[in-house]
Amino acid sequence: MDSQLKSEPIADVKGDTSSRDTSSSHAHPVADKGHDTHDHNLDQAYWYVQNSHNATEATPAELRRLRRKIDWWIVPIMFACYTMQFIDKVSLNYAAVMGLNQELKLKGNEFSNAATWFFIAYLIAELPNAIILQRVPVAKWLGANVVLWGIATACTAAAHNYATLLTARIFLGIFEAAIAPCLILISGQWYTKSEQAPRFCIWYAGLGVGQIIGGIVSYGFQQVKNPTFSGWKIMFIVLGLVTVIIGFITFFFLPDTPMTARFLSEPEKVMLLKHVSVNQTGIRNKHYKLSQALEVLRDVQLWLMVVLTILISISSGVITTYSATLIRNFGYKPPTAALLNMPSGIVSIASTFIVGFGIRYTSHRWAWLVACCIPGILGGGLMSFATGTKAGQLAGIYLVNSITATLIVIYQWTGSNVGGQTKRVISVALVSGSFSVGNIIGPQTFQAKDAPDFIPAKITVLATQAAAAVVAVVLFLYYVWANKRKGATPVVEENIGMPGHEEERMWEDKTDKQNPTFRYVF
Secondary structure (H helix, E strand, O other): OOHHHHHHHHHHHHOOHHHHOOOHHHHOOOOOOOHHHOOOOEOHHHHHHHHOOOOOOOOHHHHHHHHHHHHHHHHHHHHHHHHHHHHHHHHHHHHHOOOHHHHOOOOOOHHHHHHHHHHHHHHHHHHHHHHHOOOOOHHHHHHHHHHHHHHHHHHHHHOOOHHHHHHHHHHHHHHHOOHHHHHHHHHHHHOOHHHHHHHHHHHHOHHHHHHHHHHHHHHHHHOOOOOOOOHHHHHHHHHHHHHHHHHHHHHHHOOOOHHHOOOOOHHHHHHHHHHHHHHOOOOOOOOOOHHHHHHHHOOHHHHHHHHHHHHHHHHHHHHHHHHHHHHHHOOOOHHHHHHHOHHHHHHHHHHHHHHHHHHHHHOOHHHHHHHHHHHHHHHHHHHHHOOOOHHHHHHHHHHHHHHHHHHHHHHHHHHHOOOOHHHHHHHHHHHHHHHHHHHHHHHHOOOHHHOOOOHHHHHHHHHHHHHHHHHHHHHHHHHHHHHHHHHOOOOOOOOOOOOOOHHHHHOEOOOOOOOOOOOOOO
């Protein structure tokens, strides 16, 4: 059981050092506006709290009201962004059953290549994302990219051959690459580690909602009978326009940090910052540290997460890109195939909420991840070997969608178990890039020579899920070992535990390895 989560509510409320030491400004200088430029090791949130004159201790009731207020402002925007990124990404899946392949005269593996190049662009774009996200406001960067990928989605309607389709998908991949790193970092700014799990699951449920909406949208636009402007083209334009609107809302209404949130009062901002200081992961620090970047290369937990994400994403790449095609190959007409793909969204939503709230109240992230892999393994088995029955094949496709919830655990592990701003932005980009690697491999398991059953691809789903469950257990054992090792290491910093310095320690820009009081959640 995660000992940190047990103690967190106490630290959230009672850990307010300003209430214990109201004279902390005399113990060390209160920061002025320029002080942050002189000490690169302290987060901007620390100086904000020090400059504030609001030193009252938050009550549990006040924290609950504050959480609700933040939930209603922040989470819906993140949910809308994630829903549209999924719909826009898999719209190619729906367009395939609407006649896109025939109209663009795609041959052989060109459709698979178009799906793959989206993720190649996604992967390449993660490198500049890792650099930019520490320099620019995260919410503004997210909003700008949402607008740009909406434009790329709409421009897909202009595709008239393989080359133009490929171009549109590459630009879509470049701009969508910002979504996961941005949402992981934003979630960490507003919530403690135990609070993050249910909020992650709410915005991540946009994936399942996107599957349901995508099926409805595809079915609706398949009813459009226009010889000069096909239904799939209208679908791309409408989806692109909706995404652009959501992007502008994100840009102008999603705060960059709690310190700049216009919907919070000054006392509420300070209350929130003290509440989330227990994370010891910081809010914002624009100063790049090479030592933290190098630490990423030798951090075992991150490379285990990379392998885990790739294994999970191979299966998700298969399902998101080819589920509608697989269902159509069972003998269903395209409109029916689009509707039969909708239960996949219900499975995704159910597994997402079960995992998210299960983590909130029972912890054991690794066990929930393994639990999601089990129906994924069963689904892969049905897809691979129940080839004589449509019902068995459909059940297999639906069950494999339970694996989507595993990414919540991985994303939250990344956000909660990595300290230091430079290391954090690189880590979230690395894990997000790993997601694209798996999705590059997944569609390529569908080779034209294996049609219509695509048995090798289905067996790949089975094998990767089993391997992911094993890696999750290994990562759990690593965290147990790392926490025990930290527990056995004496704290050598002179200032720790001294009046006036406890709050400063909570906001130091140290990595999880450098901070002796940091504990991993698992």
